[in-house]
Amino acid sequence: MSNALRIADLFKHHADHLGTKVTVQGWVRTRRDSKAGISFVAITDGSCFDTVQAVVPNTVANYESEVLKLTAGCSVEITGTAVASQGKGQSVEIQAESIKVYGFVDDPDTYPISPKQHSFEYLREVAHLRARTNTFGAIARVRHCLAMAVHRFFHEQGYLWVHTPIITGSDCEGAGQMFRVSTLDFLNMPKTPEGKIDYAQDFFGRETNLTVSGQLNVETWCMALSKVYTFGPTFRAENSNTSRHLAEFWMIEPEIAFADLHVDAKLAEDLLKFMFKALLAERMDDMKFFAERIDKGCIERLEKFVSADFAKLDYTDAIAALEDAVKKGVKFEYPVKWGIDMQSEHERWLTETYIGRPVAVMNYPKDIKAFYMRQNDDGKTVAAMDILAPGIGEIVGGSQREERLELLDKRLDEMGLHKADYWWYRDLRRYGTVPHAGFGLGFERAIIYATGMANIRDVIPFARAPKSASF
RNA sequence: UCCCCUGUAGCUCAAUUGGUAGAGCGGGCGGCUGUUAACCGCCAGGUUACUGGUUCAAGUCCAGUCGGGGGAGCCA
Numbered sequence A: 001m002s003n004a005l006r007i008a009d010l011f012k013h014h015a016d017h018l019g020t021k022v023t024v025q026g027w028v029r030t031r032r033d034s035k036a037g038i039s040f041v042a043i044t045d046g047s048c049f050d051t052v053q054a055v056v057p058n059t060v061a062n063y064e065s066e067v068l069k070l071t072a073g074c075s076v077e078i079t080g081t082a083v084a085s086q087g088k089g090q091s092v093e094i095q096a097e098s099i100k101v102y103g104f105v106d107d108p109d110t111y112p113i114s115p116k117q118h119s120f121e122y123l124r125e126v127a128h129l130r131a132r133t134n135t136f137g138a139i140a141r142v143r144h145c146l147a148m149a150v151h152r153f154f155h156e157q158g159y160l161w162v163h164t165p166i167i168t169g170s171d172c173e174g175a176g177q178m179f180r181v182s183t184l185d186f187l188n189m190p191k192t193p194e195g196k197i198d199y200a201q202d203f204f205g206r207e208t209n210l211t212v213s214g215q216l217n218v219e220t221w222c223m224a225l226s227k228v229y230t231f232g233p234t235f236r237a238e239n240s241n242t243s244r245h246l247a248e249f250w251m252i253e254p255e256i257a258f259a260d261l262h263v264d265a266k267l268a269e270d271l272l273k274f275m276f277k278a279l280l281a282e283r284m285d286d287m288k289f290f291a292e293r294i295d296k297g298c299i300e301r302l303e304k305f306v307s308a309d310f311a312k313l314d315y316t317d318a319i320a321a322l323e324d325a326v327k328k329g330v331k332f333e334y335p336v337k338w339g340i341d342m343q344s345e346h347e348r349w350l351t352e353t354y355i356g357r358p359v360a361v362m363n364y365p366k367d368i369k370a371f372y373m374r375q376n377d378d379g380k381t382v383a384a385m386d387i388l389a390p391g392i393g394e395i396v397g398g399s400q401r402e403e404r405l406e407l408l409d410k411r412l413d414e415m416g417l418h419k420a421d422y423w424w425y426r427d428l429r430r431y432g433t434v435p436h437a438g439f440g441l442g443f444e445r446a447i448i449y450a451t452g453m454a455n456i457r458d459v460i461p462f463a464r465a466p467k468s469a470s471f
Numbered sequence B: 001u002c003c004c005c006u007g008u009a010g011c012u013c014a015a016u017u018g019g020u021a022g023a024g025c026g027g028g029c030g031g032c033u034g035u036u037a038a039c040c041g042c043c044a045g046g047u048u049a050c051u052g053g054u055u056c057a058a059g060u061c062c063a064g065u066c067g068g069g070g071g072a073g074c075c076a
Helices: A007-012 A120-125 A134-156 A215-225 A261-282 A284-294 A298-307 A315-327 A344-354 A405-414 A419-430 A443-451
Strands: A021-034 A038-044 A052-057 A075-084 A092-103 A208-210 A227-235 A248-257 A311-314 A359-365 A381-389 A393-401 A436-442
Touching: A007 A021, A007 A052, A021 A052, A021 A092, A038 A075, A052 A075, A134 A227, A134 A261, A134 A284, A134 A443, A215 A227, A215 A248, A215 A419, A215 A436, A248 A261, A248 A443, A261 A284, A261 A298, A261 A359, A261 A381, A261 A393, A261 A436, A261 A443, A284 A298, A284 A443, A298 A443, A311 A315, A315 A344, A315 A359, A344 A359, A344 A381, A344 A393, A393 A443, A405 A419, A436 A443
Parallel strands: A052 A092, A311 A359
Antiparallel strands: A021 A038, A021 A075, A038 A052, A075 A092, A227 A248, A248 A436, A359 A381, A381 A393, A393 A436
């Protein structure tokens, strides 16, 4: 059915199209009439930021009956000649010869996406239609661009994309509250003799949940394939009501064999730079919009990001800097002391004020970090790193993994975890163990950083958050 | 989960000390114009989230319910 030309292609190769007949399909953004006997209809098909202007003369057959009734949101197909524009706003336009209306807007008076400014709060309530706005179209293209860049980066570096499971039988990931997956009847739960829920009768014959991280699974494949990564949805049942958290989000988790924390941090830096370079190269149209309407400095910020070396800071030095700041009069709500898990205010000061750009903080106290992180020789810290970004806080969290079984077991014991639950994870340390490292990058947080969007619910098509799963 | 803010036309917002509900945009009609967030005129559009209370009088004050937002915690 569609021999239509993508509007993006019309603009990209406009010299080739000038004077030729083209057909475009899309949705009306605006219509302006001129009593000179023509109407200007701006069409978008989502392929690029700009609309294409169709100049529709009153000689087309359905001018009175249909063209003059077009409002924002109507779907149309326009055929005509691509010509250099006589007007100022665009280089190419379509001198329309025919226009077919696929669907009118039932009640233009109450069409939710009228051509005016809407608040993001309102648009979340019409999430099924918000992709039709400038902003959400731009976000969709940016999101796609960044996702493709992730895959391209890893592919070019020899990493294999490993599809880790979304339903997980492991209840030991320890990364947060989980969503239970079950086919049991809520109203009639089978019970064990002890009165507990009898998961043996459940679909999988055991308790299962939605994954909170692919890390433990991907480590297993790393221990055979050397360089691997996951990129998929992740679920946290935390009751987090913030502009930086989702119950369902996408995470990128590479895992590198024969690598230490420095290799890990370098990989994170290279990945982020690659992603943002791709964005600047491929989606400048959308980025210009974000710079104009959402966040003035976003382009400059990315340009700096891709050209500067990452700042790196040892946790111990970060604490020293914070303590020094306190001495000089900076006020924090929470006290600063070696051993603390840094609060948002501390992280923000480090990245926004002290360093002024993203910073990798490394070698955290072992007591505030997960069991699988590799213990440093000082006996106090582990080889963990967080990358902090202005306006967001933690964007990457990673570590070198503990590859020595006896030390891993010691940590499991210290944290009161059951070795038996981790039998397959421990096996990796028994059969040809190697030093390895990896990290998790929150995909939506990268999009927030790149675009300057304020709320994470606006950079994913259909946000899932506490008390919120419409659409 | 905690703290704070908020709910008025399809949307974005006004409404003084408690005193008869307003504008812009969007929509309809008309005018003007190779227009560009066009412009000019007219018209339509409201149970002020809901329930109850105080008062001669409530959009405004009080209580509860529901919704939305911001911040904190947790994290990516």
